[in-house]
Amino acid sequence: MNLIRDYRSDAATLATFEMRQAMANAEVGDDFSREDPTVNHLEEMSAKMFGKEAGLFVISCTMANQIAIMTSTHHGDEVLVGEESHIYNMETGGLAALAGVQTRSLRSSEGHFDFQDIQKSIRKRGLQVPMTKVLCLENTYDLNRGIPLSKEYISEVSLLAHKNDLLVYLDGARIFNAASALKVEPKILCKDIDIMQFSLCKGLSAPVGSVLLGTKDFIEKARRMRQRIGGGLAQAGHMAAAGVVALETMIDRIQDDNINAKNLAIGLANLNENIVNYEKTLTNIVQIDLKSVGKDAYYMSKDLEEHGIKIKVIDRETCRLVTHRGITAEDIEETINIIKNTIR
Numbered sequence: 070m071n072l073i074r075d076y077r078s079d080a081a082t083l084a085t086f087e088m089r090q091a092m093a094n095a096e097v098g099d100d101f102s103r104e105d106p107t108v109n110h111l112e113e114m115s116a117k118m119f120g121k122e123a124g125l126f127v128i129s130c131t132m133a134n135q136i137a138i139m140t141s142t143h144h145g146d147e148v149l150v151g152e153e154s155h156i157y158n159m160e161t162g163g164l165a166a167l168a169g170v171q172t173r174s175l176r177s178s179e180g181h182f183d184f185q186d187i188q189k190s191i192r193k194r195g196l197q198v199p200m201t202k203v204l205c206l207e208n209t210y211d212l213n214r215g216i217p218l219s220k221e222y223i224s225e226v227s228l229l230a231h232k233n234d235l236l237v238y239l240d241g242a243r244i245f246n247a248a249s250a251l252k253v254e255p256k257i258l259c260k261d262i263d264i265m266q267f268s269l270c271k272g273l274s275a276p277v278g279s280v281l282l283g284t285k286d287f288i289e290k291a292r293r294m295r296q297r298i299g300g301g302l303a304q305a306g307h308m309a310a311a312g313v314v315a316l317e318t319m320i321d322r323i324q325d326d327n328i329n330a331k332n333l334a335i336g337l338a339n340l341n342e343n344i345v346n347y348e349k350t351l352t353n354i355v356q357i358d359l360k361s362v363g364k365d366a367y368y369m370s371k372d373l374e375e376h377g378i379k380i381k382v383i384d385r386e387t388c389r390l391v392t393h394r395g396i397t398a399e400d401i402e403e404t405i406n407i408i409k410n411t412i413r
Contacts, residue, residue, distance in 0.1 A: 072377050073377050073378075073379065074377055074378050074379070074395075074396060074400050074403075074404060075379045075395065076378065076379060076380050076381070076389075076390035076391055076392070076396065076404075077379050077380060077381045077391065078271070078381065078391050078393075079243070079271040079272050079326070079353060079391050079392070079393035080268075080270055080271050081393060081395060082270070082271065082272070082273075082274035082393050082394050082395055083274065083276075083395065084274060084275060084276045084311055085274060085314070085318070085319075087314050087318065088274070088275060088276070088310070088311040088314045088315065089311075091310040091311060091313065091314045092307050092308070092310045092311050093307075094310075095107045095306040095307050095309070095310035096306060097304040097305070097306035097307060098304065098306065099303050099304065100126070100301065100302050100303065100304070100305040100306070101296075101301045101302070101303060105304065105305055105306045105309070106306065107305075107306030107307075107309045107310050107313065108126050108305050108306050108309040110309075110313060111124070111126055111280065111309040111310075111312045111313050111316075112124035112125060112126055112280065114313065114316060115267075115280040115282060115316065116282055118255060118256065118316065119255055119256050119259050119265065119267075119282055120256040120259070120260060121265070121282040121283055121284070122283070122284045122285045122288070123282070123283065123284065123285045123287075123288035123289075124280045124281065124282050124288065125280065125281040125282075125288050125291050125292060125295065126278060126279075126280055126305060126308075126309055126312070127266075127278070127279050127280070127281055127295060127300055128277060128278060128279070128300060128302075129270075129277075129278070129279055130155075130240065130242045130266060130268050130279045131155075131159075131160050131163070132279065132295075132298070132300055133266035133279040133280075133281040134155070134156045134160060134163070134240055134266065135160065135163045135164070135167050135168065135298070136281060136291050136294045136295055136298070136300070137238050137264055137266065137281060137283075137291070138156075138164055138168040138170060138203060138205075138238070139167060139168045139294045139297075139298075140287060140290045140291045140294050141202060141203050141236050141238065141264065141287075142168055142169075142170050142202045142203060143169075144168075144169035144170070145169065145170070145171070145199055145200075146170050146171070146199055146200050146201070146202045146203075147170060147171045147172070147173055147192060147199040147200065147201045147202065148164065148170050148171075148172055148173070148201070148202060148203040148204075148205055149172075149173050149174075149175055149187065149190055149191075149201065149203070149204045149205060149235075150164075150172050150173070150174055150175065150205045151174070151175055151177055151180075151182070151205065151206070151207055151210065151211075152174045152175060152176050152177060153177065153210070153211040153212075153213075153214075154205065154207045154210070154211075154240065155207060155212050155240060155242070156205055156207070156240055157172060157174060157205075159212065167298065170199075170202075171199050173190050173201075175187065175190060177210065177211075179216055179349075180207075180209075180210035180211060180214075180216035180217075180218055181218070181222055182226065184225075184226070184229055187204065187226070187229060187230070188229070188233075191233045191235065201233075201235060202235065202236065203235060203236045203237075203238050204226070204230040204235045204236070204237050204238070205238050205239075205240065206218065206223065206226070206237060206238065206239045206240070206262070207239070207240040207241075207242075208223070208239060208240075208241055208243070208244055208247045208258075209243045209244075209246055209247045209352050209354070212354075213354065213356055213381075213383050213387075213389045214349075214354055214356055215243065215246065215330075215350075215351070215352035215353060215354030215391075216349075216351070216352075217246070217247035217250045217251050217351055217352055218247065219251060220251070220253055220257060220258050220260070223239075223258065223259070223261055223262065224260070224261045227261035227262065227263075228261070236263045236264065237261070237262050237263045237264075238262075238263065238264050238265065239259060239262045239264070239265035239266070240265075240266065241259065241262075241265045241266060241267040241268075242266070242267065242268040242271060242279070243268065243271060243272065243352065243353070244258070244259065244265075244267045245267070245272055245273065245320055245323045246272055246323055246326065246327060246352040246353050247352060248323075249323045249324045249327055249352075250327055250351045250352050263283065263284075263287075264281070264282065264283035264284075264287055265281075265282050265283070266279050266280060266281045266282065267279065267280060267282075269311070269312040269315050269316075271393070272319070272323045272326055272353065272393060272394070273312075273315035273316070273319040273320070273323075274315060274319055274393075274394050275311040275312045275314070275315040275319075276308070276311055277308050277311070278308055278309070278311075278312050280312070319394075322394065323353075325394075326352075326353040326392045326393055326394070326396075327351070327352050327353050327392075329353070329392040329396055329397075329398060329401050330350055330352065330353045330354065330355050330390075330391075330392040331347065331350055331351075332398070332401050333350075333355050333390065333392065333401045333404065333405065334346075334347035334350035334355045335347045336401065336402075336405035337355070337357065337405060337408060340405070340408070340409050340412065341361060341362055341412065343358065343360075343361035343362075344357050344358050344359065344361060344362060344412070345357055345358070353391055353392045353393065354389055354390075354391050354392075355389065355390045355391075355392075356383070356387060356388075356389050357387065357388050357389070357390070358386065358387055359386050359387065359388070359412075360386050362412045364411075364412055365385055365386075366382045366383070366384065366385055366386060366387060366388045367382055367385060369388065369411055369412070370382050370388065372411050373407065373408070373411060376407045376411075378404055378407060378408075390404075
């Protein structure tokens with residue numbers, strides 16, 4: 070039986086022994102009534118870490134994204150989203166089905182929106198048009214490339230949005246990968262963001278959860294939206310306990326994932342310089358372009374799985390590998406050798 074190396078997502082991480090111990094021993098209560106001390110602690114420490122007023126523990130990043138927009142808009146409003154963003158492409162049309170909003174997608178260049186495009190996309194107030202309410206950012210941007218957005222860019226794009234009375238929302242599922250790559254504190258990186266969320270169960274290795282952050286007033290309203298879509302939890306402290314441990318012990322090691330991804334990209338580029346742009350591999354996602362080697366990504370995925378390697382297929386010519394705590398430096402070396410034989 071081959072050792073399975075699962076590169077499909079950093080959500081493949083497993084809880085640490087310390088997390089499991091904390092879950093078993095957690096002090097719990099009714100989160101609906103805000104009587105769960107472990108959940109309260111997780112929400113407070115998360116808000117403090119990012120310099121926001123309050124936090125809300127939810128089951129997933131997708132739930133956080135949907136609650137954020139539901140809370141920030143009314144039916145018939147419009148939100149601006151990235152063409153490659155998760156909230157636009159990977160949440161089963163939740164913005165329309167749950168929030169009842171219209172989306173306008175923006176093209177990006179290496180994760181950056183053109184400011185003129187943003188300005189043109191903001192509706193002028195009028196009786197016949199939807200009201201543009203929220204600009205949605207994502208950091209890292211593009212789930213298949215993991216592009217870190219800098220503090221300078223976030224500040225500039227947020228200033229533009231605020232001048233036009235838009236809220237700025239950040240899907241920060243992999244914000245710690247971005248902060249590590251940019252060598253900046255998360256609080257500083259997200260200073261100009263109005264509302265945001267981050268994942269506990271990707272690079273941080275907790276088994277479940279995301280934390281939504283914003284003002285006290287926003288979070289108060291978001292609690293109602295969480296309840297509306299079935300997200301209220303009794304004794305959620307068992308799950309939140311793992312998140313507390315994740316924030317206390319897992320942030321510093323995120324840099325290892327970025328380093329492993331860079332080494333994987335360099336190794337693959339040494340096999341064929343056309344299949345990977347290692348210079349643009351800045352966080353924990355490696356995208357492979359198979360056109361130059363004439364390989365079908367679906368067939369390659371099957372070949373690699375026979376050798377104990379699981380990858381995500383994007384389309385017939387493209388796939389991705391995501392590094393995380395379950396992938397070691399030794400795994401990277403072996404993976405490069407196996408892919409070398411596969412693309413011959």
